[in-house]
Amino acid sequence: MDGRDWKKFLFPYEQTVEELKIKFKTLRAELKNREEYSPIEFVTGRVKKISSILDKAKKLNVSMDDLETGIEDIAGIRIMCQFVEDIETLRELIHQRKDMKVLYEKDYIANKKESGYRSFHMIIEYPVQTSLGMKKVLGEIQLRTLAMNFWATIEHSLNYKYKESMLPEEVRTRLSRAAEAAYLLDQEMSNIRGEIVEAQKLFEDNSNLVTVILNCIQVLYFYHRVREAVQFQMRFNEIFEKDDTRAMRELQEEIQEAIKRAKKGAR
Ligand code: 0O2
Numbered sequence: 001m002d003g004r005d006w007k008k009f010l011f012p013y014e015q016t017v018e019e020l021k022i023k024f025k026t027l028r029a030e031l032k033n034r035e036e037y038s039p040i041e042f043v044t045g046r047v048k049k050i051s052s053i054l055d056k057a058k059k060l061n062v063s064m065d066d067l068e069t070g071i072e073d074i075a076g077i078r079i080m081c082q083f084v085e086d087i088e089t090l091r092e093l094i095h096q097r098k099d100m101k102v103l104y105e106k107d108y109i110a111n112k113k114e115s116g117y118r119s120f121h122m123i124i125e126y127p128v129q130t131s132l133g134m135k136k137v138l139g140e141i142q143l144r145t146l147a148m149n150f151w152a153t154i155e156h157s158l159n160y161k162y163k164e165s166m167l168p169e170e171v172r173t174r175l176s177r178a179a180e181a182a183y184l185l186d187q188e189m190s191n192i193r194g195e196i197v198e199a200q201k202l203f204e205d206n207s208n209l210v211t212v213i214l215n216c217i218q219v220l221y222f223y224h225r226v227r228e229a230v231q232f233q234m235r236f237n238e239i240f241e242k243d244d245t246r247a248m249r250e251l252q253e254e255i256q257e258a259i260k261r262a263k264k265g266a267r
Pocket residue numbers: 021041042043044045
C-alpha cells in the first residue's frame with residue numbers, strides 16, 4: 001500500500017461533491033419556481049470509499065499514481081428524476097453548463113447492464129478552486145428515474161453479501177425480473193406523464209401564489225397600510241379555506257394594485 005495522505009487526496013473530491021450537490025439542488029428549486037416543474041426529484045452525492053477506490057484500481061489495473069485519471073467516479077453525484085423523459089432534459093441542461101465539461105457518456109438505459117442495471121452516466125471534468133489553486137477533477141453524474149434507483153439501491157446492497165462469491169441463480173433471476181418490472185413501471189408512468197405533470201404544476205402554482213400574497217401583505221404593513229393589510233389577510237384566510245384558485249388570483253391582482261397605490265402615496 002502506498003503511503004499517500006488520503007485525506008489530502010480526497011479533499012478536492014469532497015469539495016466537488018458538495019459544490020455539485022448545491023448546484024443541482026439550486027437548479028431544482030429555480031426550475032420549480034420558474035417553470036413549476038423540475039426534471040430533478042432529488043440529488044445525492046458521495047465520495048468513493050477508499051476501499052472501493054482500491055478495489056476498482058485493482059480491477060481496472062490502474063496504478064496508484066494514476067488514480068486521478070484512471071478512476072472517474074471518485075466524486076459521484078446521483079440525480080433522481082420522476083420520468084425517463086426528464087433524463088434527456090437534464091442531460092441537455094448539463095451539456096449547456098459552463099461550469100463543467102462533459103467528457104463522455106455511458107447510456108445504460110438504451111443498453112442495460114447484464115445485471116439489469118439501468119441509468120445514464122456522464123463523466124465530467126470539474127474545475128475546483130482549492131487553496132493551492134484551480135484543480136480539474138473527474139466526476140461521474142448518474143441520472144436515473146425513481147424506479148431505476150429503487151432497483152439499483154436494493155441490488156447494490158446485495159453486493160455486500162455476495163462480494164466474492166456469485167449471486168445465487170434464483171436471486172439473479174428474480175432481480176432480473178424485478179428490473180423488467182421497474183422498466184415497465186417507468187413506461188406506464190410515462191404514459192400518464194402529462195396528467196401528473198399538470199397536477200404538480202397546479203400545486204406549485206398555487207403554493208407560489210400563496211407565497212406572493214403573503215409577501216405582499218407584509219409589504220403593505222411596511223408602508224403602514226395596516227387596515228388594508230388586515231382586510232387582505234382576512235380575505236386571504238377565507239379564500240384559502242375555500243380553496244378557490246380563481247379568487248386567489250384576483251386577490252393577488254388587487255393586492256398588487258394596493259401596493260402600487262401605497263408606493264405612490266409614500267413618494
Ligand atoms: P430535504 O429538503 O431535507 O429533503 P446533505 O445535503 O449533505 O445533508 P446528502 O448527503 O445529499 O445530504 O444526503 P442524502 O441522505 O444522500 O439525501 C439527499 C437528499 O435526498 C435528502 O434531502 C433526502 O431527503 C433526499 N432523499 C433521499 N431519498 C429520497 C427519496 O426517496 N425521495 C425524495 N424525494 N427525496 C429523497 P435534503 O438534501 O436533505 O433536502
